[in-house]
Amino acid sequence: MKRIGIVTTEQYKPFQMQIIEGIQAVTGQECELVIDSLGEDPTMRKDFSLDTRLLDGLIVIADVLADDTILSLHAEGIPMTLVSHLLDDARIPSVIQNNIDGMTQLMNYMIADCQRRNLVFIQGNLAQGDSRERLSLFQAGMMRHDLSPDDALYIEGNGDPVIAGNAILELLDSDTSFDGIVASDYLMGCAVLDILRFYNVRIPRDVSVMAFGDGTEAIELGLTVVGVNLIDLGQRSARQLLGQIDGIRFSGVTWLNTELIVRDSS
């Protein structure tokens, strides 16, 4: 029986749970899954504690480990697959949602279909490649529709719903005019949508809100998103890893299609 390690932040969060469900669907009875969830206690994050010598392969979900740690684990020779995380040189195979298609869908819908022009972009954690790419795709989307990216409002959300929520409160206080919000991830989008509704901003009549990624919170709040099938993301990462364990060599990135899911917020 193969032993596969999974490193994640919080294994019972919807995003991680669905990915792990996908991994389990592929590995089935053939593999034992050992999950190392580092962020269960928000006050004290655990260190990575799996003994890689006892594992046949390792799946790393999102940004749970620093890139240096990932590279040093890879240097030990353990087969690895990254999920929703990208290293610049892509030596370690990864499976990730398609930012380019997703942001293009989102911007086309926001500008062409919803006719929104005064846009706010809530940035993710710009230390992460994914967030930087979404920012530049937002700017490209503005240019594609002959809108000036300089005219957009860029808000620092840092990937944190609380920070994003506070930033949107400041924006409301400042009386700045805007008619659309694009959030780099759906949890920040949810926080912002919640606050706008609380302050009786008419959604979507006055402001359309959209975000990248999908989860139960977005469904419950009726947030329009571009999402990826997270179970599929998990399944494909498991197939990548099992292939490597069987000795098949490859590098690069597998991108999965995103889908625009229109809900009440647009």
Next chain:
Amino acid sequence: MDKATRAQVKEHNRRLVMRAIYQQIADSRASLAKATGLTKPTIGTIMNDLIDAGYVTEIGYGKTQRRGGKRPMLVKFMPKARQIMGISIAQDEIVGGIAYLDGEVVARHQISIPDDGDVMTLLIQTVNALYVQHDAPLLAMVIGVSGIVNQDKGIVTHSDELDWHNIPLAEEMRTHFDLPCYVSNNTELVTRLHATSAEAHQSQMVTVRVEHSLEIGSTFGDDVYQHGASISNLGLSDRDLSLSYLHWHHVQDAMQAIIDTTPDGVLADYGATYFALRHALHVNDKTVEPLVDNLSACLAYLYRWIIGLMRPSEIILVGTITDLGDDLLSRVTNYLQATSPDIDLSQITFTLDSTPYLSMKGAIIYGIQTEVGIL
């Protein structure tokens, strides 16, 4: 009739039936016999084969025919029965995808080619990565490259971008993966993709692809004409330029020069990309005008040759240059009008297609057409 010919006829009939079901021209054995002209026993044999192979399934009884008799058993094509792998090799990256028989790409894999990278090794790695991802039995792989390709033999005769000469690519990949492999030119694959759209059937279409090299593909009757090659060496005598001016690395160098001389300009803010160039035009940044003017003149020159030689009804521009948007097309047609008043531009549709990964998608379409005979 010898055995080979009999097998060919059988395969032809099988494709005829499959296409009729796929295109929903017929949905029962009786209607298939009528639509294809084949006998009912032949249809019966083919249908049994197709059902056994999983390509077709029975979905229940239909309504009784007006003349009475048994209710027909309805059948449906199963696009998820097999998958096809399509790969496009460009100068700086390899992009591959796997798709079901309706052409829907379910996963895409991408590997960058470093300056010192071995393209063949990276190609094998791309196929490996897709191979472990397949959800249904794989029928074949199709590989697109830029340059001259002997499609019948699967040989890359000459590719400047890859520095490949007489590479028996199909044979090498077949040996490595035990899977049928076809090789074609990237731009011709894009043309094939465009030619499968409903509106395209009445069109004499030419695709112009501008990336690291400059290539054209064109339809020829119902098929795609095989003549892929770089045409970058054509010169523009009045501007002391050749069409290689359109190559991405030249454009990138020209943008970098603008950034160096105008550090407070739009390009300096957003980098050397076509989107930034578009934005600079939009905000009336005069420093980019000469560059865009040269690009438009080069394209207009190329279009004039295409129109003169091929009389197309549609010219489709593809590649990252399309990020410049419709403004580029307007400039090109203005040049054409000014320099070639004898051309009736109203007879030609000028479009651009900025959909990403067109060659890879075309490779998948080619694979489905070749292996299954549909689309």
